[in-house]
Amino acid sequence: MRTTKRAFLAAALLTVVAAGPAAPAETVKIGFITSLSGPAGVIGKHMKDSVELALDHLGRKVGGLDVEMIYGDDQRKPDVGKQLADEMLKKHKVHFVSGIIWSNVMLAVAPVVTREKVFMIGTNAGPHELAGDQCSEYFFTTSWQNDQTPEAMGKYMSDQGLTDVYAMAPNYAAGKDMVQGFRRYFKGKVVAEVYTKLGQQDYSAEITQLRAASPKAVFVFYPGDMGIQFLKQYAQAGLRDQIPLYSVYTVDEVSLPAVQEAALGNFETRYWSPDLANEANRKYVSDFKKKFGYTPSFYGAQSYDGILLIDAAIRAVKGDLSNKDGMIAAMRKADYRSTRGPYKYNVNHFPIENFYLLKTVKTADGEYAMQIQKTVFENHKDAYYQKCTMKW
Amino acid sequence: MTPLLVLEQGLNGLQFGVMLFLMAAGLTLVFGIMNLVNLAHGALYMLGAYLGATFLKWTGAFLIAVPAALLATLVIGVLVELIALRTLYERDHLDQVLATFGLILFFNELVAIVWGRAALYTTTPPAFAGYVELLPGLRYPAYRAAVILVGLAVALLLYVVVTRTRLGMLIRAGASNRTMVAALGVNIRLLYTGVFGFGAALAGLAGLMAGPIYAVQPGMGEQILIQVFVVIVIGGIGSIRGALVGAVLVGMVDTLGRAFLRPLLSTVVSATAADAAGPALASILVYVLMAAVLFFRPKGLFPASG
Numbered sequence: 001m002r003t004t005k006r007a008f009l010a011a012a013l014l015t016v017v018a019a020g021p022a023a024p025a026e027t028v029k030i031g032f033i034t035s036l037s038g039p040a041g042v043i044g045k046h047m048k049d050s051v052e053l054a055l056d057h058l059g060r061k062v063g064g065l066d067v068e069m070i071y072g073d074d075q076r077k078p079d080v081g082k083q084l085a086d087e088m089l090k091k092h093k094v095h096f097v098s099g100i101i102w103s104n105v106m107l108a109v110a111p112v113v114t115r116e117k118v119f120m121i122g123t124n125a126g127p128h129e130l131a132g133d134q135c136s137e138y139f140f141t142t143s144w145q146n147d148q149t150p151e152a153m154g155k156y157m158s159d160q161g162l163t164d165v166y167a168m169a170p171n172y173a174a175g176k177d178m179v180q181g182f183r184r185y186f187k188g189k190v191v192a193e194v195y196t197k198l199g200q201q202d203y204s205a206e207i208t209q210l211r212a213a214s215p216k217a218v219f220v221f222y223p224g225d226m227g228i229q230f231l232k233q234y235a236q237a238g239l240r241d242q243i244p245l246y247s248v249y250t251v252d253e254v255s256l257p258a259v260q261e262a263a264l265g266n267f268e269t270r271y272w273s274p275d276l277a278n279e280a281n282r283k284y285v286s287d288f289k290k291k292f293g294y295t296p297s298f299y300g301a302q303s304y305d306g307i308l309l310i311d312a313a314i315r316a317v318k319g320d321l322s323n324k325d326g327m328i329a330a331m332r333k334a335d336y337r338s339t340r341g342p343y344k345y346n347v348n349h350f351p352i353e354n355f356y357l358l359k360t361v362k363t364a365d366g367e368y369a370m371q372i373q374k375t376v377f378e379n380h381k382d383a384y385y386q387k388c389t390m391k392w
Numbered sequence: 393m394t395p396l397l398v399l400e401q402g403l404n405g406l407q408f409g410v411m412l413f414l415m416a417a418g419l420t421l422v423f424g425i426m427n428l429v430n431l432a433h434g435a436l437y438m439l440g441a442y443l444g445a446t447f448l449k450w451t452g453a454f455l456i457a458v459p460a461a462l463l464a465t466l467v468i469g470v471l472v473e474l475i476a477l478r479t480l481y482e483r484d485h486l487d488q489v490l491a492t493f494g495l496i497l498f499f500n501e502l503v504a505i506v507w508g509r510a511a512l513y514t515t516t517p518p519a520f521a522g523y524v525e526l527l528p529g530l531r532y533p534a535y536r537a538a539v540i541l542v543g544l545a546v547a548l549l550l551y552v553v554v555t556r557t558r559l560g561m562l563i564r565a566g567a568s569n570r571t572m573v574a575a576l577g578v579n580i581r582l583l584y585t586g587v588f589g590f591g592a593a594l595a596g597l598a599g600l601m602a603g604p605i606y607a608v609q610p611g612m613g614e615q616i617l618i619q620v621f622v623v624i625v626i627g628g629i630g631s632i633r634g635a636l637v638g639a640v641l642v643g644m645v646d647t648l649g650r651a652f653l654r655p656l657l658s659t660v661v662s663a664t665a666a667d668a669a670g671p672a673l674a675s676i677l678v679y680v681l682m683a684a685v686l687f688f689r690p691k692g693l694f695p696a697s698g
Contacts, residue, residue, distance in 0.1 A: 038614070042609065205650040232514075258510065261515075294510070
């Protein structure tokens with residue numbers, strides 16, 4: 001073990017010495033952490049495929065530089081995510097870390113990365129801590145702050161005059177954020193808040209309790225495989241026709257192919273949808289379908305945007321990766337063709353963006369798809385930016 | 393907390409319990425008779441779910457798809473035993489854990505390559521789509537009721553096979569003293585292969601029935617496997633009866649804990665404290681149960697040998 005380590009060190013030193021004086025055009029290294037195996041592996045696939053599509057669109061160069069992608073599989077575990085980040089920072093010496101689906105993983109990884117003054121470009125998880133007092137110059141996200149999407153759903157359900165709502169979410173950082181965000185804009189009564197284990201498969205006990213409480217509506221947040229299971233079991237319990245189900249990050253392009261009619265007519269709120277009408281999005285969605293043969297999801301759109309944001313930053317400093325202040329200034333402008341259309345960054349580096357109401361419909365060719373119904377919030381800011389002390 | 397509600401949650405617990413039992417029965421026999429720690433048992437469960445969904449898609453008939461999938465998992469189980477596990481019986485448990493963990497990775501990737509990473513579409517057979525009214529005011533999903541019935545029927549069948557047939561006698565003898573069985577001239581290799589294939593088919597049946605309820609995707613087997621190990625540790629390694637009692641116990645404790653722990657806690661402590669502690673406690677309840685059983689009965693509730 002020790003000898004191999006030494007050999008590696010020696011080899012690494014030799015390469016450095018050999019490469020030193022020549023100083024060839026730099027390669028930008030991007031570490032991308034997501035869940036590639038296990039039950040959430042399909043989400044990771046959506047994200048990785050989108051990153052690859054972004055690289056295709058950029059001619060396999062990012063900001064004009066050659067690019068080396070290092071993918072890491074966090075297995076939905078914070079400790080594994082942190083290890084991956086450490087390895088990317090120390091071994092690969094990456095310039096950017098991107099990706100991350102789960103808020104608990106993000107909370108473990110982001111501080112490790114930003115402490116080293118390396119950029120963390122989040123492309124999904126948006127825990128409130130990072131939007132508030134733990135905001136950082138080196139942290140940007142192309143997604144949203146967790147509370148924002150359920151805030152839109154809370155607003156919509158309030159506008160519908162709904163009350164006596166039963167709220168359910170997995171028991172982890174994002175689950176708490178989601179219910180909190182929902183409550184911030186929902187004016188009616190919330191009869192119960194139930195938290196289940198992250199990754200739970202069976203919801204029969206919770207669904208029985210839910211029916212016994214006879215609420216007027218249900219609000220849930222069950223991303224990925226949890227959503228597939230919850231939606232199926234909710235339908236099998238015969239509740240679909242009795243108690244309307246509203247959700248965030250539950251019915252999407254990841255779960256729809258697996259649940260189909262068990263989600264027909266369901267409402268969700270979201271900042272993006274495959275049918276969002278703008279040039280960049282049309283290109284992303286159609287090229288994605290052509291290359292990979294399935295419909296992309298918001299997980300993918302955000303990851304695609306993440307690479308474009310990095311591209312814009314490096315372009316702005318003309319490939320000088322040591323000019324970090326220049327890259328921060330560039331990213332704050334969000335000057336790239338985002339799949340959601342143009343947006344601005346708030347002081348905490350979270351997007352100020354629109355949120356739409358989406359509905360599951362059956363299209364003419366028999367496919368199940370999400371369609372935008374209307375705009376719930378325009379240029380919506382998250383609830384934590386005032387706690388962020390960053391000034392720019 | 394009405395009596396009907398408690399009864400319905402009891403059924404939920406029983407349903408989860410019989411599912412665990414189908415998994416645990418095979419695993420505990422393999423562990424008890426062959427002294428083999430098989431972490432890849434969950435992979436057979438996953439294959440059962442995938443094969444069931446695929447055969448159903450091809451044939452459109454549940455009555456053909458189910459036996460076909462069971463037979464296929466049995467064959468795969470026998471092949472796994474002949475090719476991979478046979479070489480591991482004489483090795484120590486750590487080697488077995490390592491090798492069967494390798495099998496988990498192999499099967500998860502294989503499934504991802506053949507069927508893709510995305511979860512398959514599965515639904516209940518039309519005949520079990522609705523719910524049944526068991527008592528006035530007690531409606532229960534028909535599919536879950538069917539799972540309970542199938543699980544109990546299999547348990548009964550296993551009981552008859554193990555206690556009333558010659559094969560069962562050999563299995564019991566093998567679980568309590570393997571060397572003696574071999575010394576008496578029984579073809580122990582054949583017995584091993586048979587038991588393993590049989591256990592694989594039971595795991596396949598559990599996966600098959602889980603398909604319409606859960607997400608059929610790579611890695612689905614490992615999510616249930618941990619609880620199955622808890623079941624066989626509680627029940628006593630190598631004991632079918634222990635597996636049944638352990639499975640129902642774990643199913644009940646887990647389900648009732650998730651349903652009633654929080655409301656019960658809120659009568660003792662404040663509602664916010666109950667909200668915070670309830671879900672966390674409910675998720676560790678089965679492990680607390682296991683620890684308690686191990687403390688009082690280190691060999692489990694129904695030890696197979698000695």
